[in-house]
């Protein structure tokens with residue numbers, strides 16, 4: 001059983017709960033109000049994955065503190081509105097490296113999606129090996145509606161998860177799927193009536209993974225995910241530069257401005 005060395009209380013935006021009997025870490029995302037991804041949050045998540053690796057975790061479950069509301073609202077609109085060029089570069093690099101790291105962990109990974117997961121909010125679930133959803137939430141890659149062309153690694157994750165035909169339709173239509181629809185196309189593997197049941201199902205998935213030799217399992221995972229991992233590693237400098245210039249473009253900045261206004265109006269402020 002793993003001996004927990006890292007100090008998980010240092011993390012600001014996640015709560016890490018270790019089960020010392022089975023070595024499973026349940027990581028609850030808790031960056032208020034909606035777990036939107038900022039540079040600081042991504043840096044923390046990346047560092048957490050390294051700590052879990054060192055502590056030889058036997059399995060990782062991601063879930064959200066904001067139960068029945070939001071798993072993650074995606075990239076943080078406010079941080080990405082008119083950023084400095086240095087910040088834009090840093091953000092894109094952190095998003096890329098965290099997503100890559102999560103896609104090839106030595107330990108098995110599950111997302112318990114207990115709320116909405118639009119656009120960038122779908123990245124953590126897609127990088128995980130297994131997804132369990134609760135009812136009444138929306139999930140999907142609707143980036144085209146923001147004028148954002150998906151990076152190849154993200155399209156590749158979607159293709160790996162739901163197949164090319166479904167991915168083409170989902171991405172080109174920018175659809176956010178209901179839980180039931182997500183289950184039909186394989187974007188989630190199971191639906192659970194409550195978070196507690198979802199966590200039980202997640203543990204059952206992770207326990208099954210234990211039957212297999214750990215290093216053999218990792219070899220197989222890396223082999224099966226090779227097309228995704230190749231997309232992550234392909235021409236990284238160019239890919240990051242492309243995303244930075246897309247973010248800084250007038251079109252995307254205007255779209256961000258419009259969305260920030262919509263959210264403000266919704267709250268009446």
Ligand SMILES: CCCCCCCCCCCC/C=C/CC(=O)SCCNC(=O)CCNC(=O)[C@H](O)C(C)(C)COP(=O)(O)OP(=O)(O)OC[C@H]1O[C@@H](n2cnc3c(N)ncnc32)[C@H](O)[C@@H]1OP(=O)(O)O
Pocket residue numbers: 033034036069070072073074075076077078080116118119120121143146148150151154243244246247252256263264266267
């Ligand atoms: C924008 C990125 C450009 C990148 C260009 C380059 C591309 C490179 C590759 C990137 C690949 C991946 C790309 C991803 C793009 C994105 O992820 S863009 C974000 C998409 N997300 C959304 O559209 C979700 C928007 N939010 C909502 O729909 C709702 O807030 C909710 C369903 C999540 C929750 O609803 P509710 O519970 O009713 O709460 P609200 O009152 O709406 O919001 C509460 C609070 O949260 C703030 N907020 C919501 N979403 C975000 C967000 N994404 N970023 C920052 N803040 C957000 C909202 O403003 C409220 O704040 P206040 O309390 O009013 O201060």
